[in-house]
Amino acid sequence: xxxxxxxxxxxxxxxxLETRDEAxxxxxxESRVFAMASLLMGRGCFNTDEFRHAIERLDPVAYLxxxxxxxxxxxxELLVRxxxxxxxPGRIAxxxxxxxxxxDPRFAVGDRVVTRNLHRAGHCRLPAYARARxxxxxxxxxxxxxxxxxxHGKGECxxxxxxxxxxxxxxxxxxxxxxxSVCLDVFDGYLERG
Amino acid sequence: MSPPHEKVDPRAVxxxxxxxxxxxxxLVSPDAIDAILRHYEQDVGPMNGARxxxxxxxxxxxxxxxxxxxxxxxxxxxxxxxxxxQLVVVENTPTVNNIVVCTLCSCYPWPxxxxxxxxYKDPSYxxxxxxxxxxxxxxxxxxxxxxxxxxxxDSSAEIRYMVLPERPAGTEGESEPALAARVSxxxxxxxxxx
Numbered sequence: 498x499x500x501x502x503x504x505x506x507x508x509x510x511x512x513x514l515e516t517r518d519e520a521x522x523x524x525x526x527e528s529r530v531f532a533m534a535s536l537l538m539g540r541g542c543f544n545t546d547e548f549r550h551a552i553e554r555l556d557p558v559a560y561l562x563x564x565x566x567x568x569x570x571x572x573x574e575l576l577v578r579x580x581x582x583x584x585x586p587g588r589i590a591x592x593x594x595x596x597x598x599x600x601d602p603r604f605a606v607g608d609r610v611v612t613r614n615l616h617r618a619g620h621c622r623l624p625a626y627a628r629a630r631x632x633x634x635x636x637x638x639x640x641x642x643x644x645x646x647x648x649h650g651k652g653e654c655x656x657x658x659x660x661x662x663x664x665x666x667x668x669x670x671x672x673x674x675x676x677x678s679v680c681l682d683v684f685d686g687y688l689e690r691g
Numbered sequence: 692m693s694p695p696h697e698k699v700d701p702r703a704v705x706x707x708x709x710x711x712x713x714x715x716x717x718l719v720s721p722d723a724i725d726a727i728l729r730h731y732e733q734d735v736g737p738m739n740g741a742r743x744x745x746x747x748x749x750x751x752x753x754x755x756x757x758x759x760x761x762x763x764x765x766x767x768x769x770x771x772x773x774x775x776x777q778l779v780v781v782e783n784t785p786t787v788n789n790i791v792v793c794t795l796c797s798c799y800p801w802p803x804x805x806x807x808x809x810x811y812k813d814p815s816y817x818x819x820x821x822x823x824x825x826x827x828x829x830x831x832x833x834x835x836x837x838x839x840x841x842x843x844x845d846s847s848a849e850i851r852y853m854v855l856p857e858r859p860a861g862t863e864g865e866s867e868p869a870l871a872a873r874v875s876x877x878x879x880x881x882x883x884x885x
Contacts, residue, residue: 504818505818509818510813510817515830521808526707532724537719549796565797592773626794626821626822638777644848660779677825677842678843680844
């Protein structure tokens with residue numbers, strides 16, 4: 498989804514950064530939102546991919562203005578609303594989204610690959626900044642539930658995941674900081690041989 | 692009921708409404724909420740990752756196991772749980788520094804670092820780190836020499852990343868607890884040196 502959440506490389510959010518040693522929750526409501534969303538996912542009312550996609554579907558202004566746990570709150574409200582106000586517990590969430598696959602990985606470490614120019618309307622974990630970009634397979638990560646289908650009730654459809662390394666200049670052009678690269682975990686269906 | 696002169700946060704009101712609805716349906720309870728929050732206050736946090744780092748610095752065989760299979764290695768020390776079921780530990784060297792981000796949301800290795808700080812989840816860090824890591828680190832007070840390669844890990848799938856910082860000079864002979872006390876959360880994200 499070409500949504501507000503896909504922030505990698507965007508200009509305009511350039512506030513100077515500093516780290517602060519801070520408490521995790523700044524108000525009691527934040528902690529309760531965190532716990533409630535965790536409980537609902539733990540009970541299978543919705544899965545992690547559905548939850549992430551609900552955050553992505555929030556109004557863009559609210560996404561930016563409501564803060565991190567405000568987004569969790571908005572997403573939980575959205576999913577509860579879409580369940581008609583009565584979320585249904587489902588299958589208890591697996592400990593992990595990793596899955597054994599019968600097929601072998603298509604690519605090996607060191608292979609040159611290129612990401613596809615995907616503009617899916619739904620949930621997709623290929624950031625816009627890494628579309629149609631050439632990289633090299635750095636690691637094989639095994640088989641994983643595919644968020645693009647799992648977020649939409651279309652089943653797990655697990656795929657091989659590859660950690661792919663992209664040179665900074667490939668992503669950002671000539672103005673890229675020298676000596677930088679970005680490694681991304683990319684699903685098999687997002688990739689072509691390079 | 693808050694005093695009349697205090698402005699009530701609408702998110703707090705919405706949270707209370709959501710909790711009422713979910714409690715009525717038996718999907719959450721105050722006890723269940725408290726149990727989750729206790730876990731994230733007491734059982735997970737950067738002190739876990741610091742112990743992993745100290746062990747890796749003092750035990751070369753453990754270091755090798757950690758770099759080969761992070762989750763199994765942290766399990767040896769009793770750490771585990773959600774958002775870390777596959778953990779890749781990336782080591783800093785004199786020629787390569789690593790930094791972790793999640794541009795699409797806030798993915799973070801909870802079992803070793805606890806819940807992420809606000810700045811990690813904010814649009815500024817998420818948008819800028821993949822594009823200008825050297826500048827971002829400079830704002831955090833970390834000047835990285837030109838000859839050091841910067842590798843940014845964007846946690847776009849369920850694999851989680853943690854940085855193994857370089858052991859500071861002059862710490863030979865220190866005990867594991869003393870070494871662990873030196874290891875900051877920010878160093879394990881990659882935005883600080885020790």
